[in-house]
Amino acid sequence: ELYHRRFHPGLQRCLLVQLVSSGDQERKAKGSVVANLATDLGLDLKTLGRRKIRLDTLSNKKYLDINKESGELVIFERIDRENISMTCFIKMEVTLENPVRIFNIEIEIVDINDNAPQFRRDTIHLDISESTSAGERFSLSNAVDPDIGTNSIKTYYLSESEHFDIKIQTGRDGSKFADLILTQALDREAQAIHNLILTAVDGGVPARSGTASIIVRVLDTNDNAPKFDRESYSINLMENSPIGFLVVKLNATDLDEGSNSDIVYSFSLYTSEKTQETFTLNAENGEIRVKEMINYEDFRIYDMEVIATDKGVNGLSGQCKVTILITDMNDNHPEISIKSFSSQVKENVAVGTVIVVISVSDKDSGKNGQLDVHISDKLPFTLKESSDSYYELLVSEPLDREKVPEYDITFTVTDRGTPPLSDNETLTLELLDVNDNIPQFPQSHYTIQVIENNAPGALLSSVTAHDPDLHENQYLVYFIIEKEIVNTSMSMLFSINPENGNLYALKTFDYEIEKEFLFHIEARDSGVPPLSSNVTVHIIIMDQNDNTPVIVSPWRAHGSVVEEKIPRSTDKGTLIAKVIAIDTDSVHNSRITYQFLQNTDATLFSLDQYNGEIRTMRMFSYRDSRHQRLVVVAKDNGEPALSATVTIKLSTVETALKTYADMTEVPLEYDIFSDLNLYLVIGLGSVSFLLLITILVTIVLKCQKPKPSKVAPPCRNSVISERNSTIADSTLVSNDAYWYSLFLAETRKGKLVVRQPVPKGARYIVSSIPRSTGLTETSDSAASTLQVG
The missing domain is CATH 2.60.40.60 (Cadherins)
Structure with a gap:
């Protein structure tokens, strides 16, 4: 009893506390002296060594031993109460020989808080349906603590949670355990797993604790309907997209899991048959694809409602609206429609008159449907937009059928797409004639x-x-x-x-x-x-050459033969006769030229082809015949030429003509010369002639124009002509068919031949009248008149 008392828990605790406080760790507890049995038992330590001490333990002998010399009870191995027995006592016998004495010893192992609470499982798994109502209780496996008494489990703690709490209960044996209480309904979609920490705390000082992890997996219930990413979709789709083209892939999600989240897509009853014929919907993945060719001009907007339904019991569904807007492609040519047109208009139509009314259209939209209209270049018309899509063609300039009888008017309409498409229409406008042109002669x-x-x-x-x-x-x-x-x-x-x-x-x-x-x-x-x-x-x-020339000089009374007498002593170059012919034709046809048809001696006489003057080419010689025959032809310039002839018979006489002066008549004296005298006369006459010619040439050069002279001409056959009562030189040739105021003088005969002007249309009169100068006449030619028709 004494020993028992000495191992009073309080004492032992003090001892142990003392040991711990002295720094003797539990792991060094082996070899520690528990008690001095010799002293405690009242044994003599001097004789103790001669006596045998045997320590017999009834149980747990391995933990204690006795020192035979000192009688000290020594811990042989660290003592763990929790491993000894449930009674927490070590019973032993100490046998002392010589004399034998037996001592029964009970050693009570006093518990210390050397064990922390421990759960049977480190992780506790709980499956709780999200439909579980709040207040539901769930049993948890409790924790164990080998310690006893106050060192055993005192309470439990749960980590902070808005959904869970614990309630501690005490068993009949005093053990404590905790129940998990659901304080707030779970939502798997909000939090599918809840991780909690359950802590068991003992009553030791210091307190020890142990934890267990509680994993609460929220079991799904079909409490969530499928939900699309968006409530409505607006998709632009190009027309003429190929069949099978993916329009959109719808995505609906269900917060549930398992079959509760498996989704099937379908069109609702509000989706038209036209839309379902045009597009397909994949029930598994929500893909909407083109089913048939799409034409913007046929249908521009497709509205559909798609339903997503999960596969849970009493499946839930969600829906979304899909609007497919067909985007126009420039695949339609513009069109021109003729609303009003008259193919014929009068050329004097007023400026501003409407000729054609057209309308234009394009089934495309946007820029593809915006149209530009114009007409072909260089037309006298203006295109004016009268109203939306209607155009009028107006006359912008006066029309003239004689310049342009008809117009091909081409209307061209072009859209603004890329690339642009166009259409054209050609109309033919015919101008009707009006009497707006006076007849025109090619010449004025x-x-x-x-x-x-x-x-x-x-x-x-x-x-x-x-x-x-x-x-x-x-x-x-x-x-x-x-x-x-x-x-x-x-x-x-x-x-x-x-x-x-x-x-x-x-x-x-x-x-x-x-x-x-x-x-x-x-x-x-x-x-x-x-x-x-x-x-x-x-x-x-x-004029036609229908008039034959008429020879008016020399004058012949009857027939065409003229007989003339000339002195044989006539000098070279002397004017013998002048043939003058007139032609009533025009200037061209009345131009007269003179030629010899017959000339007895071609070396004796010359004929000027233009003025008809016959002159001597030399002086007569004794060998020359006394009778010369000259036939002169006067030919006009017509085609064919007409002509008249005159025959002049010349007879030479041995008579000299005296020179007259001051227009007085000097009779001619005829002498018969001998041959010697003849040569002398010829020589003298030649010298005189040359002298006279020299004087005349000098006068002409100085005066340039011949002047009337009182001196009689050197030759009796000179002819004087006058136009407009002016006496001219005998060489003047007039081609005027009328011969107005023409005077012809025959000085040899003392006659003046006058062609008198008469009124137009009458005949011309050529007459021969006696001169008043008293010249001696060599012939008895009577005055006569020649009438020319």
Whole structure:
């Protein structure tokens, strides 16, 4: 009992505390002296060594031993109460020999808080349905603590949680355990797993604790409907997208799990059949694809409602709206529609008149449907937009059918797509003629040459006008504007075909009587009202060589032979005769040239082909015949040429003519010369002639123009002509058919041949009258008159 008391728990505790406080760790507890048994048992330590001490333990002998020399009870191995027995006592016998004494010893192992609470499982798994109501209780496996008494489990603690709490209960044996209480309903979709820490704390000092992990897995219930990413989708899809083209992949999610989250997609009843025929919906993955070709112009917007349904019991569903907007492609050509058009208009249509009304359209949209309209270049029209998509074609300039009879008007409409598409329409506009053009003659003045002696009814010319108008506005009628000439109407002289303008002569014209006509021709169309114009026609009668030359000098009374007498002593170059012929034809046909047809001695006489003067080429010699025959032809310039001839018979006489002066007549004296005298006379005459020629040339060079002289000409055969009462040199040749105021003088005969002017249209009179100068006449030619028709 004493020993028992000495191992009172309090004492032992003090001892142990003392040991711990002295730094003796539990792991060094082996070899520690528990008690001095010899002292405690009252044994003599001197004799203790001679006695045998044997320690017999009934249990747990391995923990204690005794020191036989000192009698000390030594811990042989660290003592763990929890491993000894449930009684916490160690029973032993101490046997002491010599004498034998037996001591029964019970050693009570006093518990210390050397064990922490410990759960049977480190992790506690709980499956709780999210549909579990709040307040539900769940049993948890409790923790164990080998310590006893106050060192055993005192309480439990749960980590902070809004959904869970614990309730501690005490068993009949005093053990404590905890129940898990659901304080708030779970939501798997919010938190599928809850991790909690359950802590068991003992009552020791210091307290020890142990923990266990509680994993609460929230079991799913089908409490969430599938939900799409968006409530509505608006998708732009290009028209003409190929079949099978992926339009959109819908995505619906279900917060549930398992079959509760497996989703099936489908069209709702609100989706039209047209839409379901155009698009397909994959029930498994929500893909919407093109099922058939899409045409923007047929259908532009497709509305559909897609339902996502989970596979849970009493499955839930969600829906979304999908709007597919078809994007236009520039795949339609613009169209032109003719609303109003008259293919024929009058050419005098007013500027601003509407000719054509068109409308344009394009099934495309946006820029693809925006249209630009224009007409072909270089037309006198303007395109004006009257209203939306309607255009008017207006006349912008005066039209003229004669310049452009018709127009091919091309309308071109082009959209603004990429690339742009276009369409065109060509209309033919025909201009109807109005009588707006007067007949036009190709010339403003017609000069028509008509050869005289024409046949009556002969075609003179065609005076034709042109009228650019059409039909009756183009049909022309021709008239001669009446005009009287010398009491004669033009319609009596000329005639014109009213249909083609052919001009005819109604009579034969004579150039010598009528030389020209001037009148007007009018061309008139058949329009309403008619338009007309006129042209001046100048008819010129062309001369024909129809008049034969008439020889008026030298004068011959009967026949064509003229006999003349000349002195044999005539000098070289002396004017023997002058042949003058006139022709009533025109200037060209009246030009006279003179030629010898017969000349007895070609070396004796010369003939000037232009003025008809016959002169001596040399002096006569005794060998020359006394009678010379000269035949002169006067030929005009016509085709064929007409001519007249005159024969001049010259007889030489041995008579000298005295020179006269101051217009006094000196009789001629004839002497018969001998041959010697003849040669002397010839020589003297030649010298005198040369001297006279020299003087005349000098005078001409100084005066340039011949002046009338009172001195008689050196030759009796000189011819003086005068125009307008002016005496001219005998070499003057006049080609004027009328020979107005022409004077011809024959000084040899003392006669003056005058061609007197008479009124136009009368005949010309050539007469020979005696001179008043008193010249001696060598012949008895009587005064005579020549009438030329």
